[in-house]
Amino acid sequence: MSEPLLRVRDLDVRYGDAQALWDVAIEVHEGETVCVVGPNGAGKSTLVNTVAGIHPAHGGRISVRGVDITRLRGHRVCGHGVVIVPEGRRIFPRMTVLDNLVLGAYRKGARRAHRASLAGVYEIFPRLAERVGQLAGSLSGGEQQMVAIGRALMAQPRLLLLDEPSLGLAPVLVDEVYDAIGRINGLGVSVVVVEQDVRRALAIASRAYLLGEGRVVLSGPADALRDSAEVRRSVLGL
Numbered sequence: 197m198s199e200p201l202l203r204v205r206d207l208d209v210r211y212g213d214a215q216a217l218w219d220v221a222i223e224v225h226e227g228e229t230v231c232v233v234g235p236n237g238a239g240k241s242t243l244v245n246t247v248a249g250i251h252p253a254h255g256g257r258i259s260v261r262g263v264d265i266t267r268l269r270g271h272r273v274c275g276h277g278v279v280i281v282p283e284g285r286r287i288f289p290r291m292t293v294l295d296n297l298v299l300g301a302y303r304k305g306a307r308r309a310h311r312a313s314l315a316g317v318y319e320i321f322p323r324l325a326e327r328v329g330q331l332a333g334s335l336s337g338g339e340q341q342m343v344a345i346g347r348a349l350m351a352q353p354r355l356l357l358l359d360e361p362s363l364g365l366a367p368v369l370v371d372e373v374y375d376a377i378g379r380i381n382g383l384g385v386s387v388v389v390v391e392q393d394v395r396r397a398l399a400i401a402s403r404a405y406l407l408g409e410g411r412v413v414l415s416g417p418a419d420a421l422r423d424s425a426e427v428r429r430s431v432l433g434l
Contacts, residue, residue: 198225199224199261199262200223200224200225200261201224201225201226201228201261201355201386202222202223202224202247202258202259202260202278202355202386202388203220203222203257203258203259203353204220204223204243204247204256204257204258205256205257205258206219206220206221206223206255206257206259207219207221207243207246207253207255208220208253208254208255209222209239209242209246209251209252209253209254209410210254211245214300215254215368215410216230216239216242216410217239217242217243217246217410217411218410218411219256219274220239220243220256220407220410220411220412220413221412222243222405222412222415223384224226224355224386224388226384226386227381227384227386228387228402228403228405229377229381229386229387229388229389229400229401229402230386230387230388230389230391230404231388231389231390231391231397231398231400231401231404231405231407231418232244232388232390232391232404232405232407233390233391233394233397233398233404233405233406233421233427234273234406234407234408234413235272235408236392236412237393237409238407238408238409239254239407239410239411240359240390240407241283241359241390242307242361242410243390244280244357244359244388244390244406245280245282245359246258247264247273247278247357247388248270248273248278248279248280248288248357249268249269249271249273249274249278250270250273250282252267252414253266253267257283258278260273260277260354260355261276263276265278266317266357270284273352273365274351275303275314276351276354277349277353277354278353278354278355278357279348279349279353279355279356279357279387280298280348280356280357280358280359281341281344281345281347281348281356281357281358281359282344282359283359283360283390284360284362285341285343285344285401286344287332287333287340287343287344287347288332289329289331289333290331290332290333291330291332292317292328292329292330292331292332293327293330293332293343294328294329295330295334295345296343296347297314297317297324297343297347297350298310298314298330298350299346299347300313300346300348300349300350301313301350301351301352303351303352305352309352310350312328313349313350313352314350314420316383317349318348319379320346320349320376320379321342321345321346321376323342324339324341324342324343324346327339330412334346334375336369337364337365337369338365338366338368338369338370338372338373339368339369341361341365341369341373342373342376345358345361345373345376345377345380346425349380349385350352351426353385354385354386355385355386355387355388356385356386356387356388357388357390358377358379358388358389359373359390360385360390360391360392361373361377361389361391362374362391362392362393362396362403365391370393370396374396374399374400376383377389377400378400381400384386389401394427395422398418398419398421398422399418399422401418402417402418403415403416403417403418404416404417404418406421406424406426406427411424414426414427
């Protein structure tokens with residue numbers, strides 16, 4: 197089998213003296229959608245933030261196409277094609293939709309292609325094309341999530357990390373966001389989805405990881421995890 201796009205091995209992460217992740221190992225292959233599920237406090241956001249270079253690793257190794265990125269800061273991780281849409285969107289509310297999107301193309305290669313990237317974002321999210329001059333803070337929560345995902349796409353990612361993309365959204369907008377995730381993956385972008393909405397995430401993923409108390413409890417095909425008693429008990433409360 198070819199080298200995974202993303203390989204995480206023996207990852208330990210701490211916040212001061214408190215350890216958040218123990219010996220975590222995950223893989224994402226080219227063109228895959230992988231979801232990471234688990235109860236609150238399991239370490240899901242810590243995992244993707246560490247992969248993205250936002251939080252430092254205490255031990256272990258993170259590699260992209262065989263290149264070690266474990267100690268790189270976020271902007272250099274982005275240079276390897278790994279881009280995160282953080283929980284809570286983190287857009288700039290007093291800037292226009294267009295300005296928020298263009299900020300995503302700050303890498304040199306992405307800047308050169310920003311017009312084509314914008315066209316691609318508008319094709320995936322036609323609603324944003326209608327609101328280019330509108331202040332981002334005046335949009336609905338679902339539209340703001342579209343801006344956050346669109347901004348990430350402007351960086352031309354190989355791997356898109358989505359942290360709680362459905363959080364706080366109305367069901368109809370959750371449908372739109374997840375339809376867009378499927379289209380993005382269909383363009384060849386690998387996707388990691390961290391979600392509380394376990395059923396939704398497992399429905400679009402090919403493989404999944406269940407985290408519990410900072411460790412990988414279970415991993416395998418998404419269908420198998422959906423039917424797992426461990427997932428039903430620890431995440432769905434069934």
